[in-house]
Amino acid sequence: MSASTTEVNLIDKIQDARQKILAELSKAIIGQQEVIEQLMISLFAGGHCLITGPPGLAKTLLVSSVAQVFDLKFNRIQFTPDLMPVDIVGTEILQEATDGHRELSFVKGPVFANVILADEINRTPPKTQAAMLEAMQEHQVTAAGIRHPLPEPFFVLATQNPIEMEGTYPLPEAQLDRFLFNVVIDYLSPEDELAVVLQTTSRKSEPIESLFTAQDVLEFQSIVRQVPIAEPIAEYAVRLVAATRPGTEHALDFADDLIGWGAGTRASQTLVLCAKARALLNGRSHVQTEDIVALAKPALRHRVLPTYKAEAEGIDIEQIIERLIETVPQP
Structure with missing residues (x-):
């Protein structure tokens, strides 16, 4: 556009x-x-x-x-x-x-x-x-x-x-x-x-x-x-999702302990498409990093499965996603 x-x-x-x-x-x-x-x-x-x-x-x-x-x-x-x-x-x-x-x-x-x-x-x-x-x-x-x-x-x-x-x-x-x-x-x-x-x-x-x-x-x-999205922002969405997959090269250090199952490609598609909708609703013609961050929880909380260890330590999915956002470098 x-x-x-x-x-x-x-x-x-x-x-x-x-x-x-x-x-x-x-x-x-x-x-x-x-x-x-x-x-x-x-x-x-x-x-x-x-x-x-x-x-x-x-x-x-x-x-x-x-x-x-x-x-x-x-x-x-x-x-x-x-x-x-x-x-x-x-x-x-x-x-x-x-x-x-x-x-x-x-x-x-x-x-x-x-x-x-x-x-x-x-x-x-x-x-x-x-x-x-x-x-x-x-x-x-x-x-x-x-x-x-x-x-x-x-x-x-x-x-x-x-x-x-x-x-x-x-x-x-x-x-x-x-x-x-x-x-x-x-x-x-x-x-x-x-x-x-x-x-x-x-x-x-x-x-x-x-x-x-x-x-x-x-x-x-x-x-x-x-709505256009800059490639670095789309890459950030993909990296954020990839970081939830334990046992893979892109997983974060705490993923193996706290995440039993990560999100698939549909989560990346969701983040990008919905970020476009959020940008328009906020009067912008392009996607910003803040759109991805704002939608991370509703897009990921049902796609990421915590481990029994995380539940035993009282760490819920909301806290895990917050740690993902804090740890994955933003563009």
Whole structure:
């Protein structure tokens, strides 16, 4: 993207979109600015998000509000141990045609929407989780040997409750890697929580207006990919990811002790693509090192597996990523 009037217009369009989105979301969501930014980056980068946080922090409200702002079809799927793949994908049923003959017709499941909230995705068995895997990776589902494309854009936001682990089926590493980000929602500050309490108990919140269409989202995703990134910054992203792989020549000294499994190439792709989206959202036409650093945690925390030794010493994945950022030389 060369410096030109077109470039400036594109940056202004994204910047204007960000301000409008934040203004609308503030009608329903108070605080959680970092979480909102990471969701917007994921949407503009065309990827999926895993949202981790305790119950009662407005995860469902946040996702449905984002869908409303972009005038996207939103479906919520509650994952339970008895949920079957057909409950997500859909199934073929026998129907009577106008000429009196019976024929099979495909009835679409709730996955046929633009934004899917997969609530507590780790509470359903692997067979059902696998039904989501094809949808997330291929943007299509297969029923009775026939492929059915999903609407575009297609955006999955899956939630996990980090507290209750009984009766859960941990997501396999291959599926975790399909998520662009692992976004952690934490408790609000006392000031923000007070504002939420006063707002939700005194009056009905204002309705959220639809500002953009599905086509606008696809255009934003196209614009993001045009953002240039200097080779040294892209190399930094690759080196940061490579440093997480124990037993390799690029691993850091502490990796063998603290990291059981490192991130793959998809993590490098995530960092670069999402850094481009972050740059545009912040009014820049190019990526800076700070964009890579800011997104390292959501991009890596679900792709790097700590060792038992790290857990025994009380070192969590957040601390490991912080050490990576401190140790890997920046351009």
